Amino acid sequence: MAATEAFGRLGFEAASTRAIAEAAGANLAAIPYHFGGKEGLYLAVADAIAAGMLERMGPVLGAIEAGFNAAQDRATTLAMVQTLVEGLAFTMMRPETAAWARFILREQAEPTEAFTRLYEGPMKRMLTALCGLLGRFAGRDPAKSEIKLTAMTLLGQVIAFRAAHAAVLATMGWTEIGPGEMQEVRAVLQANVAAIAQALERKAP
Amino acid sequence: MAATEAFGRLGFEAASTRAIAEAAGANLAAIPYHFGGKEGLYLAVADAIAAGMLERMGPVLGAIEAGFNAAQDRATTLAMVQTLVEGLAFTMMRPETAAWARFILREQAEPTEAFTRLYEGPMKRMLTALCGLLGRFAGRDPAKSEIKLTAMTLLGQVIAFRAAHAAVLATMGWTEIGPGEMQEVRAVLQANVAAIAQALERKAP
DNA sequence: GTCTATAGTCGGATAGAC
DNA sequence: GTCTATCCGACTATAGAC
Numbered sequence: 305m306a307a308t309e310a311f312g313r314l315g316f317e318a319a320s321t322r323a324i325a326e327a328a329g330a331n332l333a334a335i336p337y338h339f340g341g342k343e344g345l346y347l348a349v350a351d352a353i354a355a356g357m358l359e360r361m362g363p364v365l366g367a368i369e370a371g372f373n374a375a376q377d378r379a380t381t382l383a384m385v386q387t388l389v390e391g392l393a394f395t396m397m398r399p400e401t402a403a404w405a406r407f408i409l410r411e412q413a414e415p416t417e418a419f420t421r422l423y424e425g426p427m428k429r430m431l432t433a434l435c436g437l438l439g440r441f442a443g444r445d446p447a448k449s450e451i452k453l454t455a456m457t458l459l460g461q462v463i464a465f466r467a468a469h470a471a472v473l474a475t476m477g478w479t480e481i482g483p484g485e486m487q488e489v490r491a492v493l494q495a496n497v498a499a500i501a502q503a504l505e506r507k508a509p
Numbered sequence: 510m511a512a513t514e515a516f517g518r519l520g521f522e523a524a525s526t527r528a529i530a531e532a533a534g535a536n537l538a539a540i541p542y543h544f545g546g547k548e549g550l551y552l553a554v555a556d557a558i559a560a561g562m563l564e565r566m567g568p569v570l571g572a573i574e575a576g577f578n579a580a581q582d583r584a585t586t587l588a589m590v591q592t593l594v595e596g597l598a599f600t601m602m603r604p605e606t607a608a609w610a611r612f613i614l615r616e617q618a619e620p621t622e623a624f625t626r627l628y629e630g631p632m633k634r635m636l637t638a639l640c641g642l643l644g645r646f647a648g649r650d651p652a653k654s655e656i657k658l659t660a661m662t663l664l665g666q667v668i669a670f671r672a673a674h675a676a677v678l679a680t681m682g683w684t685e686i687g688p689g690e691m692q693e694v695r696a697v698l699q700a701n702v703a704a705i706a707q708a709l710e711r712k713a714p
Numbered sequence: 715g716t717c718t719a720t721a722g723t724c725g726g727a728t729a730g731a732c
Numbered sequence: 733g734t735c736t737a738t739c740c741g742a743c744t745a746t747a748g749a750c
Contacts, residue, residue, distance in 0.1 A: 313619060317523035321726060331735055336727060338733090406618050413611050414518060415675040423679050431680050449681065453697040456677055460669025461662045467672035470620040472661055474628055475636050476654065492658040499708035500701050525743065536717060541745060543715095 305403075308349045312406030316346055316416075350411070350418035353404045354425035357395065361426060364391040368433045378441060382501050385437050385458070389497050390490060392430065393462045397481055397489070405466040431455055441501055443508035454500065461493060510608075513554045517611030521551055521621075555616070555623035558609045559630035562600065566631060569596040573638045583646060587706050590642050590663070594702050595695060597635065598667045602686055602694070610671040636660055646706055648713040659705065666698060 306328035310319040321342050325332045339345040368384050376384075396405055411419040434455040439446030446452075465472055465481065472478070478485055511533035515524040526547050530537045544550040573589050581589075601610055616624040639660040644651030651657075670677055670686065677683070683690055 315520045315523055318520050320724080322724085331733095332726085333728080333735070334733080342726065409614060409618060409672060412673050412675045413614060419675050423676060427676055428679075431676075449693050450697060452680055453694060454701070456673070456680065457666045457669065457697060457701055460673060461665050463673050464661065464665025464668050467614060468617050468661070468665060468668055470617045470624055471628060471632055471636075474633075475657055475661065488654050488658060492655060492662060495708055496659070496662055496701075496705050499704040502708075503700055503704035526745090527743075536715095537744085538717070538746080539715085547744070 307345050308353065308403045308407060311346055311349055312403040312410065315410055316342075321345070346416075347418055347421070349407065350421045353407060354422050356401075356404065357422075357426035358429075360395045361391055361430060364388060365429055365433055368437070372433075372436055376440070378505065381437050381440050382498070385434065385441070385501060386494060386497055388430065388434055388437070389458055389462060389493060392459060393465075393490060393493060394486070396462060396466055397486055399480075399482075402466075409467055430459070434458065438501075438504065441508070442504040454504065458497060458500065461496060465489060512550050513558065513608045513612060516551055516554055517608040517615065520615055521547075526550070551621075552623055552626070554612065555626045558612060559627050561606075561609065562627075562631035563634075565600045566596055566635060569593060570634055570638055573642070577638075577641060581645070583710065586642050586645050587703070590639065590646070590706060591699060591702055593635065593639055593642070594663055594667060594698060597664060598670075598695060598698060599691070601667060601671055602691055604685075604687075607671075614672055635664070639663065643706075643709065646713070647709040659709065663702060663705065666701060670694060 307319075307324050310324045310327065313319070321335050322332055324345070325335060335342065335345055339348055364387055368388060371380075371384070395401060408422060411422060431452075435446040435451055438451050438455055438458075439448070442451060444451055469481075472481070476485070481489065511529050512524075515529045515532065518524070526540045527537055529550070530540060540547065540550055544553055569592055573593060576585075576589070600606060613627060616627060636657075640651040640656055643656050643660055643663075644653070647656060649656055674686075677686070681690070686694065
């Protein structure tokens with residue numbers, strides 16, 4: 305956890321193993337001993353984040369994947385999309401996951417081996433599920449660019465609240481995105497998802 | 510430019526003035542001499558980015574601000590929203606501004622004095638213009654939370670393509686977001702903006 | 715203004731005692 | 733496994749020649 309915080313806040317190079325060891329109440333030499341070095345610790349953080357995300361999003365994703373083959377009507381499909389977006393929002397906006405978000409955003413800008421572990425784990429699964437749902441909605445191949453890009457924009461709306469965190473706080477006059485603020489965000493996200501889904505549906509063959 | 514690239518890629522602490530000076534073909538000692546030190550150089554980068562964004566977004570923002578008081582119909586207002594979102598997308602997705610995006614995203618996650626300069630300059634002006642347009646669209650006070658949050662999600666969709674850059678490339682099978690890819694992104698952004706605006710309009714008093 | 719040389723600090727890794 | 737002591741490299745800033 306100390307390493308997640310430090311790497312997320314400062315990046316790989318600027319974070320110091322000395323500070324991480326001290327924050328964790330551990331000895332500096334324990335890092336090379338247990339993780340094989342600073343880089344090993346960094347990858348261990350990526351794996352821990354991937355596991356944590358899968359743990360939190362697992363139930364929602366499992367339900368979608370399980371219910372997918374049973375032919376669903378559009379209302380049910382839309383509800384699944386809403387659940388997925390909302391699940392991501394609630395997972396990524398919790399105070400405990402702020403450090404995850406910083407770490408992931410860094411890896412997005414400058415991907416390393418750690419990004420592969422994050423992408424091939426939780427991210428790909430979420431994107432695949434969302435594309436499947438949107439494809440059914442639009443009556444089109446989920447692998448089509450338009451569907452995939454729409455999926456990115458839906459998840460992107462959520463990500464933006466972390467990526468543009470300081471701008472959100474400044475604009476809204478908030479000091480944090482707590483439970484109360486989260487309710488307002490959720491209402492707007494739901495409205496947007498519904499609007500975009502409806503537009504997709506209108507274009508369906 | 511060398512400093513923008515280095516600070517954007519590595520962050521303030523990890524970027525070295527040695528590497529920046531070498532990349533710029535300048536002498537190491539020139540940095541303390543001309544900018545007062547590493548921190549002064551960092552703030553100079555922030556100011557340069559703010560000025561560059563204002564330069565690129567200025568015409569679009571000026572037109573919106575000038576035309577705002579002349580009572581506009583909804584079609585014109587929607588067109589202005591589309592122009593603003595598209596302008597931001599084209600500004601922020603150009604290869605030349607990739608370094609800006611990395612710098613800004615870092616400041617969003619961990620704001621310093623540099624963020625204030627970015628926010629009070631171009632960001633606030635864009636957000637104010639967009640809230641004004643959306644407020645008129647929805648027939649509501651532009652200062653209402655719902656309007657401001659909707660504005661954040663609209664700009665957030667654009668930001669997401671930079672913030673989740675690696676995930677976008679991996680999902681789309683792209684190697685970069687060039688002009689061709691940009692056209693596809695633009696079409697989806699336009700559709701989303703139209704859908705969200707229409708939903709706002711339906712809720713208008 | 716521009717450069718070299720250097721001072722002073724802090725980084726990660728490791729040797730070796732326990 | 734855990735700790736202290738230490739090595740060696742890289743960093744920013746500055747003194748001082750030109």
